[in-house]
Amino acid sequence: xxxxxxxxxxxxxxxxxxxxxxxxxxxxxxxxxxxxxxxxxxxxxxxxxxxxxxxxxxxxxxxxxxxxxxxxxxxxxxxxxxxxxxxxxxxxxxxxxxxxxxxxxxxxxxxxxxxxxxxxxxxxxxxxxxxxxxxxxxxxxxxxxxxxxxxxxxxxxxxxxxxxxxxxxxxxxxxxxxxxxxxxxxxxxxxxxxxxxxxxxxxxxxxxxxxxxxxxxxxxxxxxxxxxxxxxxxxxxxxxxxxxxxxxxxxxxxxxxx
Amino acid sequence: xxxxxxxxxxxxxxxxxxxxxxxxxxxxxxxxxxxxxxxxxxxxxxxxxxxxxxxxxxxxxxxxxxxxxxxxxxxxxxxxxxxxxxxxxxxxxxxxxxxxxxxxxxxxxxxxxxxxxxxxxxxxxxxxxxxxxxxxxxxxxxxxxxxxxxxxxxxxxxxxxxxxxxxxxxxxxxxxxxxxxxxxxxxxxxxxxxxxxxxxxxxxxxxxxxxxxxxxxxxxxxxxxxxxxxxxxxxxxxxxxxxxxxxxxxxxxxxxxxxxxxxxxxxxxxxxxxxxx
Amino acid sequence: xxxxxxxxxxxxxxxxxxxxxxxxxxxxxxxxxxxxxxxxxxxxxxxxxxxxxxxxxxxxxxxxxxxxxxxxxxxxxxxxxxxxxxxxxxxxxxxxxxxxxxxxxxxxxxxxxxxxxxxxxxxxxxxxxxxxxxxxxxxxxxxxxxxxxxxxx
Numbered sequence: 001x002x003x004x005x006x007x008x009x010x011x012x013x014x015x016x017x018x019x020x021x022x023x024x025x026x027x028x029x030x031x032x033x034x035x036x037x038x039x040x041x042x043x044x045x046x047x048x049x050x051x052x053x054x055x056x057x058x059x060x061x062x063x064x065x066x067x068x069x070x071x072x073x074x075x076x077x078x079x080x081x082x083x084x085x086x087x088x089x090x091x092x093x094x095x096x097x098x099x100x101x102x103x104x105x106x107x108x109x110x111x112x113x114x115x116x117x118x119x120x121x122x123x124x125x126x127x128x129x130x131x132x133x134x135x136x137x138x139x140x141x142x143x144x145x146x147x148x149x150x151x152x153x154x155x156x157x158x159x160x161x162x163x164x165x166x167x168x169x170x171x172x173x174x175x176x177x178x179x180x181x182x183x184x185x186x187x188x189x190x191x192x193x194x195x196x197x198x199x200x201x202x203x204x205x206x207x208x209x210x211x212x213x214x215x216x217x218x219x220x221x222x223x224x225x226x227x228x229x230x231x232x233x234x235x236x237x238x239x240x241x242x243x244x245x246x247x248x249x250x251x252x253x254x255x256x257x258x
Numbered sequence: 259x260x261x262x263x264x265x266x267x268x269x270x271x272x273x274x275x276x277x278x279x280x281x282x283x284x285x286x287x288x289x290x291x292x293x294x295x296x297x298x299x300x301x302x303x304x305x306x307x308x309x310x311x312x313x314x315x316x317x318x319x320x321x322x323x324x325x326x327x328x329x330x331x332x333x334x335x336x337x338x339x340x341x342x343x344x345x346x347x348x349x350x351x352x353x354x355x356x357x358x359x360x361x362x363x364x365x366x367x368x369x370x371x372x373x374x375x376x377x378x379x380x381x382x383x384x385x386x387x388x389x390x391x392x393x394x395x396x397x398x399x400x401x402x403x404x405x406x407x408x409x410x411x412x413x414x415x416x417x418x419x420x421x422x423x424x425x426x427x428x429x430x431x432x433x434x435x436x437x438x439x440x441x442x443x444x445x446x447x448x449x450x451x452x453x454x455x456x457x458x459x460x461x462x463x464x465x466x467x468x469x470x471x472x473x474x475x476x477x478x479x480x481x482x483x484x485x486x487x488x489x490x491x492x493x494x495x496x497x498x499x500x501x502x503x504x505x506x507x508x509x510x511x512x513x514x515x516x517x518x519x520x521x522x523x524x525x526x527x528x529x530x531x532x533x534x535x
Numbered sequence: 536x537x538x539x540x541x542x543x544x545x546x547x548x549x550x551x552x553x554x555x556x557x558x559x560x561x562x563x564x565x566x567x568x569x570x571x572x573x574x575x576x577x578x579x580x581x582x583x584x585x586x587x588x589x590x591x592x593x594x595x596x597x598x599x600x601x602x603x604x605x606x607x608x609x610x611x612x613x614x615x616x617x618x619x620x621x622x623x624x625x626x627x628x629x630x631x632x633x634x635x636x637x638x639x640x641x642x643x644x645x646x647x648x649x650x651x652x653x654x655x656x657x658x659x660x661x662x663x664x665x666x667x668x669x670x671x672x673x674x675x676x677x678x679x680x681x682x683x684x685x686x687x688x
Binding site (some may be wrong): 045052122125126127129131132133134135136137 | 259316320323325334350351352353355356357359360361363364365366376377378425
Binding site (some may be wrong): 041044045047048051052084095153156157159160162163189190192194195198200201202242251 | 539542543545546548549550552553554556557559560561563587588590591592641642
């Protein structure tokens with residue numbers, strides 16, 4: 001019994017320890033962002049790895065989710081004779097929740113794990129030490145471009161996901177289920193508000209980008225220099241980032257709606 | 259080497275030692291690696307750190323580079339105590355050092371040229387033309403050509419080591435640190451690296467501190483040897499060590515020699531199965 | 536680094552696509568600002584809006600030309616509706632604004648019937664002629680009442 005309580009206390013202390021270390025890590029990243037040299041080439045490369053290479057998966061998933069929304073939305077609304085509002089249902093679901101959250105989860109799985117693995121491998125093969133010995137700060141050179149690229153790419157990916165979703169909903173709702181095209185669009189337009197919905201959606205995507213960027217780079221940077229260590233860093237990135245996204249989603253939704 | 263200028267010897271150094279350890283204690287968690295290590299690495303000479311695995315020889319190098327801080331003691335590198343420096347000041351000391359890592363530690367997302375150009379781009383204000391000239395000069399010095407556009411994973415073991423060596427000397431360091439420069443190489447490639455290190459030392463007066471478990475080459479090239487024995491460290495010239503009657507040293511050397519023989523000099527037919535060079 | 540030009544181009548394309556998506560969502564979907572800065576804003580007062588909502592379309596001859604930006608009660612307890620219109624429009628001074636229903640039970644929107652006056656309304660002007668929304672329940676109530684009265688006769 002005492003052992004269980006001890007373990008619990010130990011886990012709690014370790015959690016707080018990690019939070020503190022993450023805070024220090026974040027401060028170091030922030031420090032390198034402000035100071036020259038500005039690593040444009042590396043930033044562009046990171047945006048390519050995170051954004052461009054995720055385009056296909058985001059667009060395909062977005063369209064698929066939109067199609068499902070169109071189908072489910074229609075089947076539910078038609079029971080109340082309210083199928084005219086399909087555009088509003090698909091639009092609001094995507095913009096407010098599914099767009100930013102699903103994009104962030106997909107990006108975590110694809111780009112977040114890749115980033116953690118890449119940095120972790122660099123630790124294991126002494127590449128970061130090599131940089132230090134050449135008087136180059138590994139945080140400035142490796143971590144910051146990737147973290148900032150994640151923050152920058154997330155809102156863009158989220159917006160693309162939503163647009164693809166709206167298209168998917170249109171395909172199913174109008175093309176398949178027979179809702180009038182004009183009605184779909186006008187229902188969509190009259191229900192989605194910029195400040196309440198779109199701005200909130202972009203803010204969420206930005207926050208999720210910060211979360212995934214920090215967690216992925218931190219776990220990679222602090223991974224044990226073995227292949228087991230890199231693997232652990234990768235899986236914990238996906239787990240921790242995913243849970244954090246969902247928890248933060250609630251708080252942002254609650255606070256933004258006030 | 260035609261175009262490289264020898265360095266002027268830096269001022270502020272203790273006696274004629276370039277790197278000095280005093281009372282250094284190093285432990286990883288509960289495991290103590292060494293206790294009260296004191297030794298000096300003379301300027302302009304080749305010093306070799308010998309030891310079995312787990313003896314902490316790589317840790318010694320990392321302490322010189324400021325990558326690891328000991329629990330107690332001082333480490334002076336070119337006159338500065340790196341155990342007491344701030345992060346920024348440590349970067350300053352590292353400009354005088356060059357390090358050749360065991361696995362090369364080349365950045366795997368960049369080509370050979372980009373890897374070699376990196377230190378110049380970061381620490382100097384040279385233009386692209388001059389950088390290209392310097393890079394090709396160093397590559398020529400280590401006997402490589404036409405490797406500019408290759409990625410590190412396309413290089414053989416020997417080529418990787420040579421590129422790593424070229425990178426370590428890009429900024430014309432006064433102290434060159436090498437972590438197991440001969441390991442994982444066939445005898446010919448190992449000899450080639452050996453010859454390169456000797457040339458760098460003789461022609462440019464660069465202090466070389468290398469870690470190895472290869473007795474034969476150590477005896478050939480070392481001016482000074484630091485042997486990390488299980489119960490303490492012993493330093494001396496290769497001749498002194500070879501002539502020593504201290505049973506620990508004799509045992510140490512013969513063990514090392516056995517290991518070395520088993521790995522490189524014995525003909526294939528008489529080698530026990532399962533162990534290849 | 537040697538593959539730079541293609542990679543940079545693709546990153547540029549990605550950024551443009553992303554920003555385009557954001558712009559599309561902000562303007563076409565959320566209706567950020569219909570006419571942009573300098574849109575033509577007119578007002579119309581109605582006795583009854585019948586559930587007209589902000590951002591409902593404003594239509595001329597069936598074509599959307601703007602949206603309702605706000606609805607507030609004025610001094611005379613009438614509903615004062617602000618209409619945010621495309622700035623290139625010329626609205627004659629004797630135009631009529633009516634609140635009509637999309638379909639029989641659908642959403643309310645504002646329809647403008649252009650008049651023939653040579654003078655056009657400026658930004659901030661009031662549309663004088665307005666037709667309030669028809670409340671279906673009242674109509675049915677009137678019909679029943681009328682039928683009862685007829686029966687009584």
